Amino acid sequence: MYAKSFIALDSHNRLIGARTAQTAPDDRYCCHLCGSAMRFHPDYQTERPWFEHRQNTLTAQGRECPYVQPDREERRYIKMLRRYVPDAHPIVRKADWFCLSCNTGYYGERYCLVCQTGEHSTEVMADL
Ligand SMILES: [Zn+2]
Ligand SMILES: [Zn+2]
Numbered sequence: 001m002y003a004k005s006f007i008a009l010d011s012h013n014r015l016i017g018a019r020t021a022q023t024a025p026d027d028r029y030c031c032h033l034c035g036s037a038m039r040f041h042p043d044y045q046t047e048r049p050w051f052e053h054r055q056n057t058l059t060a061q062g063r064e065c066p067y068v069q070p071d072r073e074e075r076r077y078i079k080m081l082r083r084y085v086p087d088a089h090p091i092v093r094k095a096d097w098f099c100l101s102c103n104t105g106y107y108g109e110r111y112c113l114v115c116q117t118g119e120h121s122t123e124v125m126a127d128l
Contacts, residue, residue, distance in 0.1 A: 001078065003070040003090040004050040005031065008038050018049040033111045034058075034065035052089075064117040066092045066109045096124040 010016045011028040021029070022042050029038040029051055037057040043049040053068050062068055070078075070090035081088045098105045099112040101120035110118035 001070065001075055001090060002053045003067045003074075003092045004052065005038070005067050005092070006050055007032055008040075008051040009035075018051060019047065021051075022047075022049045031062070031065060031067060033067070033109060033113070034061040034116070036062040036065065036068075050089075061116045064111070064119070066111050066118055071110075096126070097121040098124050 006018045007015055008018075008021070008029040009032050010021075010026040015032060016026065016029070018040070021040055022044075025040070029040055030036060031038055031051075031053060036059045037054050038051040039054050041050050041052060053062065053065070058068065070092060074090045074093070078088050078090045092109045094108050095110070096105065096107050097110055097112070097118070099115060099121045102112065102114045104112065104114055105124065106112065110121050110123075112118060112121050
């Protein structure tokens, strides 16, 4: 169960938003976190286009990517939701994280770009 991503890298290695991709399509997209190839899903009705990881072209880091492995609670929620909305997809939450392995703080998806995993990252609470 892959999560929806709303940004990707285009064939020139530039970050591109899904809405921009809809108006100016490129032929190749990959994940800004793990570098795996992505498929673009245009959406002309609700204007909420998105990118999805392709099943058979994951990079080695792809297995650690939060878009490939959304957190357990989100997956449980989507499973339930699919009874009513069959094409529901998980969304990856963005927050402030701190990686204990390399002592780096970052904002975004739970995925440390230095360590290429989110495994050692813990959420930084804003009200500390
Ligand atoms: Zn990825
Ligand atoms: Zn790290």
